[in-house]
Amino acid sequence: MAASTIMKKTGAALVAPVGWLAALIDPPLRALQKATGLNGMAAFFLAPNMAIFGIFVLFPLVINFAYSMTGGSALFLSGRTYVGAEQYERLLTCENYLDKRSCVEDLFWNAAGNTALFVLFQVALMTVVAMITALILNRELRARGFWRAVFFFPVLLSPVVVGLIWRWILQRQGLLNYLLHQFGIDQVLWLTDRFWAFAAAIMVSVWAHMGFYALILLAGLQAIPKDLYEAAEMDGTRPARVFWRITLPLLMPNLIVVIVLALIRAVQIFDEVYVLTGGGPGTSTMFLTQYIYEIGFAQLIRNPGLAAAASILMGAVLVVLTLLQLAASRRNQNAGAAK
Amino acid sequence: MKTMQSAVLALTVGLTATAQAFAGDVRVMWYSDGVEGEVIQDLLNRFMKDNPGINVILDNVAYSVIQEQLPIQLEAGQGPDIARVTNIKALADHWLDLTPHIADPDYWRTSFGPQADWMRPDGSDAITGFMTQLTLTGGFANKTLFEQAGVEIPGEKATWDDWAAASAKVAASQQLPMAFAIDRSGHRISGPAISYGANFIAADGMPAKLDDGAKAFIERFVQWNADDSHSKEVWVSAAGSTYRAAADDFINAQMPFYYSGSWQVANLSTKIGDAFDWVATGSPCGPDACTGLPGGAALVGIKYTKNAEDVGKVMDFLAQEDIVKEFSERTLFLPAHKGVVEKGLDFQSDDPNVKAALNVFVKASSAVAPNAAALPAWKWASAYYNALVTRVSQVIAGEMTLEEAYTSIDSDIADAVAEASR
Numbered sequence: 070m071a072a073s074t075i076m077k078k079t080g081a082a083l084v085a086p087v088g089w090l091a092a093l094i095d096p097p098l099r100a101l102q103k104a105t106g107l108n109g110m111a112a113f114f115l116a117p118n119m120a121i122f123g124i125f126v127l128f129p130l131v132i133n134f135a136y137s138m139t140g141g142s143a144l145f146l147s148g149r150t151y152v153g154a155e156q157y158e159r160l161l162t163c164e165n166y167l168d169k170r171s172c173v174e175d176l177f178w179n180a181a182g183n184t185a186l187f188v189l190f191q192v193a194l195m196t197v198v199a200m201i202t203a204l205i206l207n208r209e210l211r212a213r214g215f216w217r218a219v220f221f222f223p224v225l226l227s228p229v230v231v232g233l234i235w236r237w238i239l240q241r242q243g244l245l246n247y248l249l250h251q252f253g254i255d256q257v258l259w260l261t262d263r264f265w266a267f268a269a270a271i272m273v274s275v276w277a278h279m280g281f282y283a284l285i286l287l288a289g290l291q292a293i294p295k296d297l298y299e300a301a302e303m304d305g306t307r308p309a310r311v312f313w314r315i316t317l318p319l320l321m322p323n324l325i326v327v328i329v330l331a332l333i334r335a336v337q338i339f340d341e342v343y344v345l346t347g348g349g350p351g352t353s354t355m356f357l358t359q360y361i362y363e364i365g366f367a368q369l370i371r372n373p374g375l376a377a378a379a380s381i382l383m384g385a386v387l388v389v390l391t392l393l394q395l396a397a398s399r400r401n402q403n404a405g406a407a408k
Numbered sequence: 409m410k411t412m413q414s415a416v417l418a419l420t421v422g423l424t425a426t427a428q429a430f431a432g433d434v435r436v437m438w439y440s441d442g443v444e445g446e447v448i449q450d451l452l453n454r455f456m457k458d459n460p461g462i463n464v465i466l467d468n469v470a471y472s473v474i475q476e477q478l479p480i481q482l483e484a485g486q487g488p489d490i491a492r493v494t495n496i497k498a499l500a501d502h503w504l505d506l507t508p509h510i511a512d513p514d515y516w517r518t519s520f521g522p523q524a525d526w527m528r529p530d531g532s533d534a535i536t537g538f539m540t541q542l543t544l545t546g547g548f549a550n551k552t553l554f555e556q557a558g559v560e561i562p563g564e565k566a567t568w569d570d571w572a573a574a575s576a577k578v579a580a581s582q583q584l585p586m587a588f589a590i591d592r593s594g595h596r597i598s599g600p601a602i603s604y605g606a607n608f609i610a611a612d613g614m615p616a617k618l619d620d621g622a623k624a625f626i627e628r629f630v631q632w633n634a635d636d637s638h639s640k641e642v643w644v645s646a647a648g649s650t651y652r653a654a655a656d657d658f659i660n661a662q663m664p665f666y667y668s669g670s671w672q673v674a675n676l677s678t679k680i681g682d683a684f685d686w687v688a689t690g691s692p693c694g695p696d697a698c699t700g701l702p703g704g705a706a707l708v709g710i711k712y713t714k715n716a717e718d719v720g721k722v723m724d725f726l727a728q729e730d731i732v733k734e735f736s737e738r739t740l741f742l743p744a745h746k747g748v749v750e751k752g753l754d755f756q757s758d759d760p761n762v763k764a765a766l767n768v769f770v771k772a773s774s775a776v777a778p779n780a781a782a783l784p785a786w787k788w789a790s791a792y793y794n795a796l797v798t799r800v801s802q803v804i805a806g807e808m809t810l811e812e813a814y815t816s817i818d819s820d821i822a823d824a825v826a827e828a829s830r
Contacts, residue, residue, distance in 0.1 A: 141830035144483045150830045170812060176648075176798075179807075241585065241641055242662075261644050263805060348647025351805025355647035363648040366476060369495060369790035370824045 130384075136377035142370055149374065156378035177379060179352045180360035183267075187356060188335040191271045195331045196324070199279050203286035204316075217287075221280035231277045232344025236260070239269055239345075260346055263353040270342045270354045277341055278334065282327045289323030290316070322401045329394035336387055357383050434464045434718050437478065437488040439471045442674045444540070444739040448726075451735065455725045462718045482710070489713040490722060492540060496527045496706045497787055503527060503536035504709030509720025510535065516727065519745050525785040527706050530613075537708030538727050539744035540735070544773050545599045545669040545700040546691050547571070548676065548765070550578075552684035553664040557581035561687070568600060568628065568692040571665055576637045578664040588665035589639035589654035590629070592646060594793025596667065597800070599701035601625040602780045603694030608792050609779070615788045615821045618814050621696065626800055626810065633804040639663060644805045649794045658686075665689075669700070670769040674740040677759040688765035690772040699777035703784050704744070742769060788825060795820035 102110050132146070137156055139149035164171035169178035206217055223231065238244045239259040246256040259265045293316065301311045317324075339358035342348075348355035348363075355363075357379065365376025436452070438445060445468050452464045467488065474493055481487035482502040493499065507513050513535055517524070520538040528534045554561050557578040562570045575587035590596050598608070605621025632638035642654045658666035659679045673688070680686060691700040707726065709719045725731065729747045736743040737756050743749060749770075755763055783789045799813040799820065808816070 140827060142828040144480055148483070152830075170808065175816070258641070261641050263807075347645055347650050347652070349801065349805065350644035351802040351807040352647040353805065353807070359647065363650075368649050368794050369498065370794065370828050372824075372827050375827075 133377050134381060136373055137381050139374045141374070142372065144371075144373065152374065156374045157382070159375065160378055160382065174375070176352060176355070177357075177360055180355050180357045183352070183354065184336060184338070184356045186267075187271065187338060188332060191274055191335045191338075192328060192331045194271060195275050195279060195282060195335075196328055198275055199282035199286055199327060200324075202279060202283040203290055204312075206283065206287055207290040217284075220283055223277050224280040226277065228277065228340035229344050231273060232341040235269070235273045235276075235341075236345050261350050263350050266346050266350055266354050270338075270346060273341055273345055274335075274338060278331070282331060285327050285330075286320065286323055289320045293319045322398075325397045325401060326394075329390065329397065333387060333390050333394075336383070336390065432461065432463055432715070432718070434462060434490065434713075434715055434722050435488040436464060436466050436722075437474065437491040438466055438468055439474050439492060440468065441471075441671060442678075442739060444735070444741070447735055447738045451726065451731060452722075455722065459721060459725075462721060464722055482712075485712050487710050487712060489715055489719050490537075490707060490709055492705055492707050494703070494705050495790070496708070497785055498790060500527055500529045500532075500536065502711050503534070504711045504713060504716060504719065505532075505534035505536060506709050506720055506723055507535050509709075509716050510724050510727075511720075519727070519729070519747055521746070523704075523706075523744050523784075527708055530787070537706050537723065538732075539704045540707050541671070541739070541741035542702065542704045542744045542773070543669050543671050543742065544702050544769050544776070545596055545667070546769055546772055547665060547667045547689040548658060548672065549666075549687050549689050550658065550661060550664045550684055551687050553578050553582055553584070553661060557664075561689070562692070564690065565693055565698065568603070568625075568694060571689075571692045572628075572632055572637055575663070575665040579637070582664070584662055584664065586639040586641075586657065586663045587637040588632075588663055588667065589642045589657060590667040591654055592643050592650070592652035592797060592801070594649070594796035595701060595703065595789075596669075597625065597629060597796060598783065598793065599691055599699055599780055600629075600667075600694065602701070602777050603691065603697045603699050604628075605694065605696040607779050608789070609782055609786055613786075615792060615825060617818050621694075623810075623814060625694065626796075626803075626813075629800065630803050630810060640804065643801050647798075647801070649797050667691075669703075670742055670766070673762055673765050673769070676765075677740070677757060677762045680761075681759075686761055686765075688768035690768055690775075697777040697780075698775060699780045700772055701780050701783060702773065702776055704742075740766065742766065742773070788821070791821045791824035791828075794824065 098110075101113065105113070135146060136149070138151060138153060139146065140152040140155065141149045143149050160174050160177050162173045163169070163178070166172075169175050169182060172178045202220055206213065206220065210216060226234075236243070240246075241256065241258060241261070243259075245259065249256060257265060259269050297315050297319075298311065301315060306314075337358060338356050339362070342354055342356065343359055343362075346354040348359050361376045361379050361383070364372050364379065436448075438448060445466070449466050452466060456462065456464055474491065475495065478487060478491060478493070479495075479499060482499060487502075506516075510516060516535045516538070523539050523542075524535065526539075527536045549561050551561065554574075559574055559577045559581070562574050566574075572587065578584070579587040590600070598606070601622045604625040606619055606625065607621065608616055610616035629638070633640050633643060639654060639657060642652055642657075646652055653668065654663075654666055655668060655672055655675060657663050659676065661684055670688075676686060691698050707723070709716070709723060713719050726735075727745075729745060732743050732745040733748045733751075733753060735741070736748065737753050740755050740757060740762060743753070753766075755766055757763065795817040799808070799816045802808045802816075803810055803813045
């Protein structure tokens with residue numbers, strides 16, 4: 070028997086069960102479509118996804134909101150006392166909003182202030198470094214594929230691994246201080262000095278995630294038509310002017326995506342910094358997510374209501390950031406369409 | 409609403425609960441710091457050989473499971489049949505009263521009576537379990553470093569100041585990065601604070617405001633961190649109530665004095681080996697006492713078991729004098745059994761440092777101050793420990809002054825009590 074015939078028969082045998090299944094479900098689906106119409110069928114096919122979304126996203130969100138309106142240390146809603154907006158009031162009450170120590174829940178304001186500062190510096194640094202990396206990787210380098218992989222590799226690492234690696238490097242008797250010692254420089258307490266610990270948190274976070282954002286920018290750079298650069302070169306335009314007049318404007322859609330994604334990720338920062346500094350020294354690298362974790366889970370006397378209220382407030386900030394991203398994307402799309 | 413609550417409960421239990429025992433099975437949730445998991449399995453195998461109708465399943469879990477997941481299971485009326493726990497008092501409502509299920513309740517009361525209150529609700533006379541291990545906070549000195557530096561190890565009645573000064577001399581002489589360290593834990597600095605006259609419990613049983621005794625020790629402790637005699641890295645290396653042990657620096661001979669507790673003996677023996685000689689020192693003195701803080705891990709029956717009779721039999725077996733003695737000698741743990749303590753133990757270790765160290769802790773346990781002895785059975789101890797560790801760390805890191813920290817500690821404790829009392 071010819072090979073092609075065998076292949077045809079095997080293929081038919083493999084496809085046959087699909088046909089049988091289709092024949093089996095076709096009549097009830099037709100009946101359903103007749104009864105519910107096209108919209109009903111759409112709802113039918115969306116139902117599994119909506120159920121997963123409802124159970125694992127929407128339902129916990131509602132439950133979380135319900136928790137934020139309760140007090141006590143009991144874990145289950147049935148054992149908790151309804152307190153209305155008391156937890157929000159506790160989080161947001163300060164005698165003087167310029168002095169976080171005057172706030173009832175000063176640790177929350179500490180964490181919120183740290184998160185705001187972290188977002189500001191980390192996103193700025195992340196964007197600049199990712200941009201520089203993308204510009205370099207976009208050039209005709211030897212072993213360009215290898216270098217792209219090198220910069221992307223940290224993205225693949227678990228945040229816990231990232232935190233541990235950098236803790237070994239930065240701790241008092243770590244690799245960095247050993248190297249400094251070899252050059253006769255005094256050791257620096259990278260993780261126990263408030264300034265250096267905060268700087269380390271930013272630097273490690275940039276190192277861990279920069280590859281992902283560089284990749285987005287690289288894709289944008291490669292989409293810019295080469296003839297624009299050739300024309301600029303023929304006109305003798307300086308490289309800096311080429312960057313500001315051609316590269317940056319044409320890269321703006323990708324740049325906005327990078328900034329907004331980095332912004333959202335920075336607000337949610339927890340894992341690698343928690344492993345690296347534990348939130349210390351003092352509370353100088355304790356961010357909102359760690360505050361919520363500490364209050365709701367880590368302490369022996371837990372306060373799930375306060376943790377839930379803090380997470381709702383943090384969620385509100387994330388919603389605003391997401392809306393900003395949507396607005397920026399739409400504006401870019403509209404600008405693109407107008408051109 | 410009821411249906412909704414049931415659904416939430418069912419979902420959460422489904423997601424968090426471990427498998428419950430089938431009839432005839434007794435599940436034991438167990439965590440280990442050292443070799444105790446192997447020892448208890450060996451003892452349980454012996455029990456099952458003599459009691460073929462009872463199948464005991466030992467679930468070895470991480471300590472975090474005991475701390476974070478077990479309370480959720482218990483709230484849902486689920487969980488194992490027996491568990492080894494350290495948060496003994498706060499969860500006491502979930503423990504099974506073993507009295508009707510054990511052969512001789514009077515034996516239990518005589519043998520484990522002094523710790524019975526640690527693991528039952530206030531006012532109850534239930535027998536809920538027994539301590540598998542008593543612990544006592546205390547110090548360890550690197551004898552070799554002291555000898556090399558030509559500094560005499562401070563004696564029995566030496567104060568915290570004496571120890572700080574002697575350790576600083578050794579550190580300077582041996583060019584060590586730090587003189588001493590206390591684990592980052594509110595529990596660990598409570599013994600020293602009590603030695604300085606602190607009393608955490610008010611007359612009505614509720615938390616007292618931070619007193620002059622506690623403030624006196626905290627002030628010293630902050631000063632030791634400021635002048636770098638205490639390892640700053642330990643206390644500022646985390647925020648909130650996160651626990652950090654300083655054992656590694658002692659094991660690596662980076663400091664001559666380390667304040668932790670009796671549970672470190674096996675760990676130090678294993679990791680230090682014959683690298684240097686070390687001794688247990690007991691707790692340094694303050695003006696009021698030379699006390700450590702007692703504590704430990706308890707083995708308790710769980711109220712929601714379906715095999716209470718079998719649980720009683722397993723607990724009866726493990727609480728036998730010869731079994732407690734064997735368990736303690738093999739694990740190098742201090743026993744809670746009165747008879748075992750009175751008759752003495754022959755700890756099974758070739759390391760000469762171990763026996764000497766354990767004897768120091770046994771001796772120190774008789775010098776525990778009443779204020780310290782009351783804490784393991786006190787419901788609000790955790791609230792105090794949380795506030796102490798969080799705020800003292802902030803002072804050491806330079807985020808707040810001592811006065812601000814004292815105010816915050818009092819308000820943190822009051823908030824925790826108010827929230828938990830709703």
